[in-house]
Amino acid sequence: MKRVVVCGTKFGQVYLSALRDGPFELTGVLARGSARSAAYAQEYGVPLLTDPDQVPELADLACVVVRSGVVGGEGSELAGALLARGVHVLQEHPLHADELARCLRTARAASAVHHVNTLYVHLDPVRRFIETARRLFELQRPLYVDAACSVHVAYALFDILGRALGALRPWTFTAPAPGTPFTCLTGTVGGVPLTLRVQNQIAPNDPDAHLHLLHRVTVGTEGGSLTLVNTHGPLVWSPRMYVGRDADDRFDTGADHLRLPSASTIGPAHAPTFHDIVTSVWPDGVRRALSELRQDAEEGRDPLRQGQYHLTLSRLWLDATAAIGRPELLVQTAPRPLSAAELT
Structure with a gap:
């Protein structure tokens, strides 16, 4: 077949x-x-x-x-x-x-x-995020989700979250805080607190373009946060920062966990080019x-x-x-993407 x-x-x-x-x-x-x-x-x-x-x-x-x-x-x-x-x-x-x-x-x-x-759930970077999140949640329960996306791909974002969290229900959404270009929505998905920023804009003259981003997702636990920087990677683990006190009420800088990198990539450190994506x-x-x-x-x-x-x-x-709510309608021209080299 x-x-x-x-x-x-x-x-x-x-x-x-x-x-x-x-x-x-x-x-x-x-x-x-x-x-x-x-x-x-x-x-x-x-x-x-x-x-x-x-x-x-x-x-x-x-x-x-x-x-x-x-x-x-x-x-x-x-x-x-x-x-x-x-x-x-x-x-x-x-x-x-x-x-x-x-x-x-x-x-x-x-x-x-x-x-x-x-x-998107079938792409390697997203699959890596879902699999890593599931391993994380076997160790510690999820405490929050912080995410952003374009309205064009919100359906897929919720699929990513459902697969990572292992459930979609229960969900709740509160009245959003209006804004431009992002509308902020709070609530829960799979019973986990959610903060979601949505670029709720569409350009009818080019309806599938002019997205500031596709997906960016962070899930947090007691021990740290896992972030899919964008749909195509990279995936970053950030241990939670905690500096305790010693017997003299000074920072306990000798604790083993303070030797952990404050952020580490899981999988490739760089995302693919847009040409390779398409x-x-x-x-x-x-x-x-x-x-x-x-x-x-x-x-x-x-x-x-x-x-x-x-x-x-x-x-x-x-x-x-x-x-x-209804998206804001825009008339857009083609943007000029910048390279990292132009910023250094």
């Missing part, structure tokens, strides 16, 4: 790139027939499809990289049409819980599998997500196995976005 059709060619170009090499085989591009989609189909040497009825004879798996209804697209309708035809579907996030529930019902009825892909890191994440879908499909697993978690995730995200 390796034949894949990609539906959509905007962000879908990342999925297409993921299929240049094995273990999957790209067998078609499903789109509305734009010049861009036709060019991609020609580049990859596969047919350009325009009807979901054409997919089952060409593919076992489909990547639906089309906006869902909650963000103004028809991706969930397309996913449902493919599932009803027995095609297993990997659908790009976010999804409204009602859309997801319909897809899961359709998948179950057709003995197909539906997965939501939040992408051409290598993200495609690797797509392949990992597709591998999970294929495994569940081959083993005949109930789509609700993963679906229940994503239903909860969607409801949490809906509550958070309702608390944050």
Whole structure:
């Protein structure tokens, strides 16, 4: 089970790139027939499809990289049409819980599998953060989460937190403190106190760009804090600073823990370049997500196995976005990114 059709060619170009090499085989591009989609189909040497009825004879798996209804697209309708035809579907996030529930019902009825892909949880730096956080929480309980993200990727942030903490419930959100460019939201996720700053801005002239950041996450325990500096790393451990007093009421500078570095990287000390992120890191994440879908499909697993978690995730995200409110609309021009060398 390796034949894949990609539906959509905007962000879908990342999925297409993921299929240049094995273990999957790209067998078609499903789109509305734009010049861009036709060019991609020609580049990859596969047919350009325009009807979901054409997919089952060409593919076992489909990547639906089309906006869902909650963000103004028809991706969930397309996913449902493919599932009803027995095609297993990997659908790009976010999804409204009602859309997801319909897809899961359709998948179950057709003995197909539906997965939501939040992408970032499949990237090596985020996986390292999740795995390290879980080891940390085996030693000490989490005391707080301090995070920041763009509104574009808040859904994925909550997935990262749910996997790191081991739970999404219970969650609460208080009325945010308005601000520009960040809105501050407080509450709990998985019962752990949360402070979240969200860049609640969208530029309609370029809606997927102009993010100040994707994700930055710190989880804290009694013994220190673990920080994912940004979505693509690095990961930094900072032991908690504590200088006790000796018998003479002086700083006890001989304590063993004072010899710990005040901050250490776990894994690579440097994050990848943006070129490598788009051409290598993200495609690797797509392949990992597709591998999970294929495994569940081959083993005949109930789509609700993963679906229940994503239903909860969607409801949490809906509550958070309702608390944050409508995004500020901007008209932006392309920024000029600075290098570190320019600052020294």
